[in-house]
Amino acid sequence: MTRASLDKQPHEVASMFDGVAANYDLTNDVLSLGQARLWxxxxxxxxxxxxxxxxxDLAAGTATSSLPFAATGAYVVPCDFSLxxxxxGKKRNPWLPLTA
Known part of the structure; x- marks a missing residue:
């Protein structure tokens, strides 16, 4: 695992998020003690x-952040640079128009 630094290139950051995508939301929930859902x-x-x-929704990741907007009836476009x-996100919410 590589450490975060300010001199990383965008493709390196995207690659890091690609590698943790499957467990990202669970990890976020655990590390924030559930506060991420409230935020x-x-x-x-x-x-x-x-x-x-x-x-x-920029930097939407798996589009979990997009769901509250969709619940209001808004047309939400989750966008991220991590494929x-x-x-x-597409596996979990195939109806959302996720965009790279």
Whole structure:
């Protein structure tokens, strides 16, 4: 495993996320003690997207962050530069238009 540093190239960062995609959301839940779920809901509440509005979710990873927006009826486009994260998100939510 390589350590994070500010001089990493984008493809190296994407590759790192590709490698952890399958367990990313579980790890995030554990490390945040469940707070990540609450933060996603609070962000969606703050944005206050309405049905039919377009939401571009940048750095969406597996699109878990996109689900609260979709629940409001907004059209959400999850976007990420990690193809591994997007692939995992597509497996879980095939109806979302995940975009690289």
């Amino acid at each position: 996603r809901k609070e962000v969606a509440k703050a944005v206050a997207a309405r049905p039919g509005q377009l939401v571009l 591994g994260m997007l692939s995992e």
